Amino acid sequence: MKKKETLMPALFLAHGSPMNAITLNRFSLSWHQLGLQLPKPRAILVVSAHFTTQGQTAITAMDRPNTIHDFVGFPNELVDLVYPAKGASFLASHIVKTLEEFTHIYEDYTDWGLDHGAWTILANMYPDADIPVLELSLDMTKPIAYHHQFGRALSELRRQGILLIGSGNVVHNLRSLKWELDQTPYTWADDFNQFVHENLDSHAFTEDHPLVNFQSHPDSLLANPTIEHYLPMLYILGAWTGREKLQVFNNVILQGSLSMLSFMVGDDELNLSLESENLVGAAYGSFEAPPKLELDFFADYSADELAEKEDSDTDTELSALQSNTELVSSLPDSSNLLEQDDNQSREEDKLTQEESPTVKKRGGFFKSKLRTVAKKLKGKNDI
DSSP, rough: EEEEOOOOOEEEEEEOGGGEEEEEEHHHHHHHHHHHOOOOOOOOEEEEEEEEEEESSSEEESSSSEOOOOOOOOOHHHTOOOOOOOHHHHHHHHHHHHTTOOOOOESSSSEEEHHHHHHHHHHHHHHHHHOOOOEEEETTTTOHHHHHHHHHHGGGGGGGTEEEEEESSSSSSSSGGOOOOOOOOHHHHHHHHHHHHHHTTTTOOOGGGGGTTTGGSSTTHHHHOOOOTTTHHHHHHHHHOSSOOOOOOOOEETTTTOOOOEEOOTTTTTTOOOHHHHHHHHHOOOOOOOOSSSTTTTOOOHHHHHHOOSSSOOOOOOOOOOOOOOOOOOOOOOHHHHHHHHHHHHHHHHHHHHHHHHHHHHHHHHHHHHHHHHTTTTSSOOO
């Protein structure tokens, strides 16, 4: 009898406000539960909306990626936090060499690190920061189909215990965020979000996939004035086999024009229970979080100031869909590479702990926050 193939699940996570890193809400709690429920990955590869490049793809290859605070105007409690996960330079080199016939991938040893699209999520999923993390950039000069095909190529990493995470938002229009009491989603935001939801499980080929051809939707430009937050979702759809379970959660729209729709592919035996009634309700004994924990997304800023916060290059227009070269469909086992990385950085771990007490203190903050949640949830099955 043929042994069933084991694939690491893959995730598309809407990251929303950086404040989710230090705020207890349905989103941070759902990320924490994912970290508890999923098999522990050997490494994590994040495709973040906030790591964009022009004309080439970059992958972080430093052994100690910096925590990037790519935002302004937030409290010191957030700005001072460091997520001290190590990198995986050998794995980065392995991915570059494997895909070199398709595209050149630049190994970045100095310029980037972990932006808030990565670390604000991972701080809640894996507060011990004990899993190597790499980021892969979005080449904004490529056609949309390229990003879906790239996800298909990277899917082989799932067989090797690598967790793929796409981090963005399928509806992301900060200029249109509502600040008044009524924050009902705009009709165009709701319609586009529903369009995405209804087509996630499409089995169409790349060139015909509705979500690759999303710009034909009448509300696409309002839903995504720029597309860097939409593209990470295509990597996870590309990594989906089409035979696995696809589970949607956090399907809400905040302040009229920011979708938090997220989904997981894989692990057919894992039934997620990540809705707010199970998480926030369990944590606080009711179905509503206390007022101090309600999301207040950039509430102190005007629409013009919000636009200035966008750190992505928004002037690049993607060309019409073009035919794509077939991507390399298999990657050799990276197990030995990760073991080499682990041996190489063992002494660095000791040195870092001795010389950087602030890292230890800040890393402990995440664990302290989640221990508080665990106490509230003692006896519950949700977390």
